[in-house]
Amino acid sequence: MSGVPGRRDSLQGFNNIGKPVPVFSFTETADLSLKLSDTDGLQYIGQCPDINTFAQLNSAQLTSKYLLLSTQQARGKVEVFFIATHSLTNDSSLIDDNGFQIINDTGQVIRRKDRSIMSAEMFGAIGGQDISPVLNNMVLASKTFNIQEAYIPHPLNKIDYTATGGSVVDVTDGIGFNLIGIKTVNKGPAINHISNNIFFRFRKNGPASSSFYEQCSVTGLLIRGRNASNTAAGNDGYAIEASDIIGFHCDIFCTGYTNTYAAAVSLYNDTSFTEQSRVKLHIRNCCNGVHFHRNASAGSTSTNSFMGTDLELSYQAGVSGKSNNGIVVGNLDGTSTSNTFDVNLYASKLKVKYWAEGGSSTRAILVVAKGIVPESTTFDLISDGYGFGTSDTDTTTDPATQLIRVENGGIFRAKCTDQSMQTGLSHRLNQLQRLRNSIFSFQDDTYKVPYTDARPYINPVGMSCICSGTIDVATQQAGSSWLISGLPMGMRIKVTINQYLEGESVTSVQEVWEVLVRGDAQSVICTPLVTNDVLTTTTGLAVINSSFATASFLKSVAAAFGKFWQGDSTRTRLTVRNNNDDNSLTTGASDGRKFRIFLPINASANSILHYSVKLEVV
Numbered sequence: 001m002s003g004v005p006g007r008r009d010s011l012q013g014f015n016n017i018g019k020p021v022p023v024f025s026f027t028e029t030a031d032l033s034l035k036l037s038d039t040d041g042l043q044y045i046g047q048c049p050d051i052n053t054f055a056q057l058n059s060a061q062l063t064s065k066y067l068l069l070s071t072q073q074a075r076g077k078v079e080v081f082f083i084a085t086h087s088l089t090n091d092s093s094l095i096d097d098n099g100f101q102i103i104n105d106t107g108q109v110i111r112r113k114d115r116s117i118m119s120a121e122m123f124g125a126i127g128g129q130d131i132s133p134v135l136n137n138m139v140l141a142s143k144t145f146n147i148q149e150a151y152i153p154h155p156l157n158k159i160d161y162t163a164t165g166g167s168v169v170d171v172t173d174g175i176g177f178n179l180i181g182i183k184t185v186n187k188g189p190a191i192n193h194i195s196n197n198i199f200f201r202f203r204k205n206g207p208a209s210s211s212f213y214e215q216c217s218v219t220g221l222l223i224r225g226r227n228a229s230n231t232a233a234g235n236d237g238y239a240i241e242a243s244d245i246i247g248f249h250c251d252i253f254c255t256g257y258t259n260t261y262a263a264a265v266s267l268y269n270d271t272s273f274t275e276q277s278r279v280k281l282h283i284r285n286c287c288n289g290v291h292f293h294r295n296a297s298a299g300s301t302s303t304n305s306f307m308g309t310d311l312e313l314s315y316q317a318g319v320s321g322k323s324n325n326g327i328v329v330g331n332l333d334g335t336s337t338s339n340t341f342d343v344n345l346y347a348s349k350l351k352v353k354y355w356a357e358g359g360s361s362t363r364a365i366l367v368v369a370k371g372i373v374p375e376s377t378t379f380d381l382i383s384d385g386y387g388f389g390t391s392d393t394d395t396t397t398d399p400a401t402q403l404i405r406v407e408n409g410g411i412f413r414a415k416c417t418d419q420s421m422q423t424g425l426s427h428r429l430n431q432l433q434r435l436r437n438s439i440f441s442f443q444d445d446t447y448k449v450p451y452t453d454a455r456p457y458i459n460p461v462g463m464s465c466i467c468s469g470t471i472d473v474a475t476q477q478a479g480s481s482w483l484i485s486g487l488p489m490g491m492r493i494k495v496t497i498n499q500y501l502e503g504e505s506v507t508s509v510q511e512v513w514e515v516l517v518r519g520d521a522q523s524v525i526c527t528p529l530v531t532n533d534v535l536t537t538t539t540g541l542a543v544i545n546s547s548f549a550t551a552s553f554l555k556s557v558a559a560a561f562g563k564f565w566q567g568d569s570t571r572t573r574l575t576v577r578n579n580n581d582d583n584s585l586t587t588g589a590s591d592g593r594k595f596r597i598f599l600p601i602n603a604s605a606n607s608i609l610h611y612s613v614k615l616e617v618v
Contacts, residue, residue, distance in 0.1 A: 094144070095140050095144060097123070097137040097141040098123055098124065098137045099112070099118075099122045099123030099124070099134075099137055099138070099141055100112045100115055100118070100122070100123075100141040100144070100145060101141065101144060115145055115147065117149075117151065118138060118141060118142070118145075118147045118149065118150050118151065119151040119152075119153060120134050120135070120138065120150070120151065120152045120153065121153060123137045123138055123141075125152070125155070125161065126155065126157065127155025127156070127157040127158065127159035127160060127161060128155070128157065128159035128160070128161070128162065129161070130161075130162050130163060130164050131163050131191060132163045132165055132166060132167050132199075135150075135167045135179075135200065136167055138150045139168075139177065142169070142175060142177055143173070143175060146175055148176045148177055148178055148215070149178050149180060150177065150178065150179050150180065151180050151181075152179065152180070152181050152188075152189050152191075152221065153189065154188075154189045155189070160190040160191065160192050160224075161189065161190065161191045161192065162191070162192045162193075162194055162230060163191050163192065163193045163199055164195045165193055165194075165195045165197045165198060165199040165237065166195065166197050166199075167199070167200045168198075168201045168203060169200075169201070169202055169203070169216070170203050170205070171202065171203070171204050171209075171211075171245070172203075172205040172209040173209075174209070174210065174211035175214075176214045176215040177202065178215065178216065178217045178218075179200065179217070179218040179219070180218075180219055180220060181219065181220030181221040181222075181252075182219075182220035183219065184220070185220060186219070186220060186221075186252050186253045186282055187222045187253040187282065188219075188220035188221050188222060188253075189221060189222065190222040190223075190224060191221060191222070191223050191224065192224050192226045192230050193223060193225055193226060193235055193237070193239060193256075194227065194228055194229075194235075195228070195235075195237065196235060196236040196259075197237045197238075198237055198238045198239075198240075198266070199223060199237070199238070199239050199240065200239075200240055200241075201240075201241040201242075201243065202216040202218075202240075202241070202242045202243065202245055202248060203241075203243040203244060203270065204243065204244045204245055204271075205244070205271050206271040206272025206273070206301065207271060207301055208271075212246060213246045213247060214245070214246070215247060215249070216242065216245050216248050216249070217248065217250065217251075218240055218249075218250050218251075218252055219249070219250070219251040219252065220252070221253070222252070222253045222254075222255075223239040223252060223253070223255075223264075224255050225237070225239065225254070225255065225256030225257040225258065225264075225286070226256060233255065233256035233258070233285060234256060235256055235257050235258065235259070236257075236258070236262060237257070237259070237262055238257065238262050238263055238264065238265065238266045239254045239264050239265060240252065240254075240264075240265045240266070241266035241268055242266070242267055242268070242277065243268045243269070243270040243271070243274060244269060244270055244271050244272045244273060244274055244302075245274055245277070246273075246274075246275055246276055247275075247276045247277070247278065248267070248274065248277045248279075249277075249278045250265060250277070250278070250279045250280065250281065251281070252265075252281060252282075253281075253283075254282075254283045254286060255283070255285045255286060256286065257286040257287065257288070258285075258286065258287050258319050258322065259287060259288075260287045260323055260332070261332045261333055262288065263286065263287070263288035263290060263291035263328065264283050264286045264290070265279065265281060265283075265289070265291070266290075266291050266293070267279075267290065267291070267292050267293075267306060267309070268291075268293055268294065268295070269293075269294035269295060269302040269303055269304070269305070269306070269343075270294075270295045270300075271295070271300070271301050272301060272302065272303060273302075273305040273306070274305075274306055275305055275306060275307045275308050275309070276307070277306070277308075277309045277310070278310045279309070279310070279311045279312070280311075280312045280313075281311075281313050281314070281315075282314045283313065283314070283315050283326075284315075284316045284318060285316070285318045285319055286324075287322050287323065287324055287325070288324075288325045288326075288332075289313055289315045289327060290313060290326070290327050290328070291328045292309075292327070292328065292343050293328075293330065293331045293332065293343060294331065294337075294343055296331060296335035296336050296337045296342060300337075304341050304344045305346075306343065306344065306345045306346075307344075307346055307347050308347055308348060309345060309348040309349070309350075310348065310349045311348070311349070311350050311351065311352075312351045313326055313327065313350075313352045313353070314352075314353045315352060315353070315354050315364070316354075316355040316357060317354075317355065317356055317357050317362040318357040321360055323360055323361045323362075323363075324361070324362040324363070325362075325363045325364075325365070325366040325405075326352050326354055326363065326364045326365060327350065327365040327366070328365075328366050328368070329343050329345050329365070329366070329367045329368070329371035329372070329410065330342065330367060330368035330369055330370060330410055331343070331368070331369070331370070331371075332368065334369075336369060336370050337370075339370070341370050341371070341372045341411075342370035342371065343371040344371075344372050344374070345371075345372070345373045345377060346372070346373075346374050346377055347376045347377065348373075348376075348377045348378075349377070349378050350365070350373075350377065350378065350380065351379075351380040352364050352365070352381050352382070354381065354382065354383045354384065354403070355383075355385075356383070356384075356385070356387040356400060361401075361402065361405075362387070362401045362402070363402045363403065363404070363405040363441075364381055364383060364402075364403045364404065365403075365404055365412070366405045366406075366410075367405070367406045367407070367410030367411065367412045368406075368407050368408055368410045369407070369408040369410060370409065370410070371410040371411070372410070372411040372412075372413075373411070373412045373413065374411070374413050374414070375414065375415060375461075377414040377415070378414060378417070379404075379414040379417070379460070380416075380417045380419075381403060381416060381417070381418050381419065381420060381463075382419045383401070383420035383421070384420075385420075385421065386399070386400060386401055386420070386421070386427075386434075386438045387400030388400045388431075388434070390426045390427055391428065391430070391431065392428050392430065392469070393430065394428075394430060394434070395430055397433045397434050397437060399434060399437040399438040399441060400438070402438060402440075403418075403420065403438060403439050403440065403463070404440040404458070404460050404463065405440075405441045405442070406442045406443075406447065407442070407446075408443070408446070410457070411451060411457050411458070412457075412458050412459075412460060413456075413458070413459045413460070413461070414461075415461050415462055416460045416461060416462035416463045417462055418439065418462055418463045418464050420439070421466065426466075426468070427465075427466075427467050427468075428468075428469045429467050429469065429597055429611075429613060430482065431467065432465075432467050432482050432484060432597065432613070433482075433484060433485065435465040435467065435615075436465065436484055436615065437486075439463045439464070439465050440458055440460050440617075442457065442458050442488065444486055447488050448486075448488060448489060448593065449489055450488075450489050450490050454490070455490055456488040456489065456490045456491050457488065458488055459488075459490070459617065460617050461617050461618060462616065462617065463616070463617045464614055464615060464616035464617070465614070465615055466612060466613070466614045466615075467611075467612070467613045468612040468613070469610075470608050470609060470610050471574075471599065471608065471611065472608060473606060473607065473608065475599070476572075476605035477601065477602060477603055477605050478601065479599055479600055479601035479602070480599045481577070481597065481599060482596060482597045483594060483596050484594060484595055484596070484597075484615070485593060486593060486594070487517040487593045487594065488517065488593075489518060489519055489520075489593065490517060491517045491617065492515065492516050492517070492617070492618045493514070493515045493517070493615055493616065493617055493618065494512065494513070494514055494515075494616045494617075494618045495511075495512070495513040495515060495576050495597075495613070495615055496510070496511070496512050496614045497509075497510065497511045497574050497575070497576070497611065497612070497613050498510050498611065498612045499573050499574055499609060499610060499611040500609075500610055501573075501608070501609055501610075502607045502608040502609075504607075509573060511528065511530075511565050511574075511575060512528070512530070513527065513528050513529065513575075513576040514526075514527045514529060514618070515527075515576065515578075515595050517593055518593075519592050519593075520589075520592045520593060521587050521589055521590075521591055521592050522585070522587055522591060522592045523579050523580060523586050523587075523591045523592060524578045524579075524593065524594065525578070526563070526576050526577065526578050526595060527562070528562060528563075528564065528565045528576075530565065531562030531563075531564065531565060535558070535560075536558040536559075536560070537554060537555075537557050537558075538554075538555045539553060539555050540552070540553060540555040563582065563583035563584070564583065571600045572600060572602040572605070573599070573600075574597055574598070574599050574609070574611055575597075575598050575599075576595060576596070576597065576598065577596045577598040578594075578595050578596070579591045579592075579594060579595075579596075597613055
């Protein structure tokens, strides 16, 4: 074998008798072969610089492999992957999705070799660029290869994606679609939606589909509603819409949707029904959080059913100058059908954590015309305060927020668990009317009378508010009362009063009353839960022997319900009264739909009275 100088820049092999022979006789060829065999030899293989060059290739073999540097023009970043020819010619049934399957200019179909996962960067997603065409192509690939999970990773360049929106996935064919950012949290990769449309819509044609239950979901994304120039928050569209999907799942973070007639998330009955949705959302700075509505156009096959919805919403209002609603039930655009109810959110579980900030009015839930939330639904509500602070002099009755609001004939009768307020020991009796107006609100002219079934339009069983504080000696000596008015006919309210005088800590007094609201001109009925019926008797004389002697006997007995605590009408502490100080029932134009927390005059009062008063709809 030759020495080192003779072996330089050459490849040596061995012939059939074991003697070394040069494999290549030319220095350039040998040098290239050595470079190709090195760890960075890939750089010497021919590469397609962009998708246009790639489309012009004419593959000679079914297994030809290419290295493509970028699937998108003017992206600023390269994306490298191997692909292999799958079919020499397109039979016109195949679709170019620009990621998993590309059809070149000669009609050849090129497919990605590894399709075990479908991720946005495989289709050319780059931070700072429009991701909507990428999502549209991922939907195409999903249909071609029956891949039902589509991932959106954080962009490598750390610049948020933008989106012109308008993407639609139709699962009528039975192929579901699940858009995934981060699986474990709802605030994942950020997408700035810059068009006044729907960023991404899941839909199914109910009557045309043979697949009743197709799973669709969107999880782990931060979707921001932005203006067209992407310079500020504010979008008149929706982030997500699900139409006629059974079991739709959503767990995302949304902000910036500021149209009073749209929302962050839309559940929309277009052709049939959208039932058993499982929605978990964190929403900030949106006029409406979740909107339940339907197609009311003539000939539509949509129904009113949103049965079985399981919604957990954290909603922080904050769109200044506009109404803010965590949940909206009913069509906001004023369209309606001839049905009794257009939107029925029944047999559902609603859970709302709610912060009232900004806005001309803010509500946890709004039910509008032909919308109903019936008794079969439960509503678990935690409001972090009511938008106003504690005051001993505040007599304002206008609420800063309305936890439950019904308008234009909407009905709310869900069973409620109300855990609102920040401490439970805050507002005063002088703020009691404002608190009542905060926990449920309605248009008085429509809702003071019952619905056609003789029950109240609004009856949020379980909703409550608490006032607590102290009453000084002077007020006790003068007497006072605090009015609750404007209650809907047919509502029942339980009033619980706990109180004690300073210095008698071993003695605490509790009263529990039930208040039954009747008509506009009829006194409410205030009944203590612990009382004695009031008996009225008359006597007479009767002959008791043959000598005509007489004796007194019981002639008649009349019973009346107990109007006072344990039959005692003499009160020196807080109690409950209707429009009359003796709780008698009268008829008069201004007698009805109100009652008072009543403090009788106690001239001998000499110590501070501590109290807690709770109102609860029953």
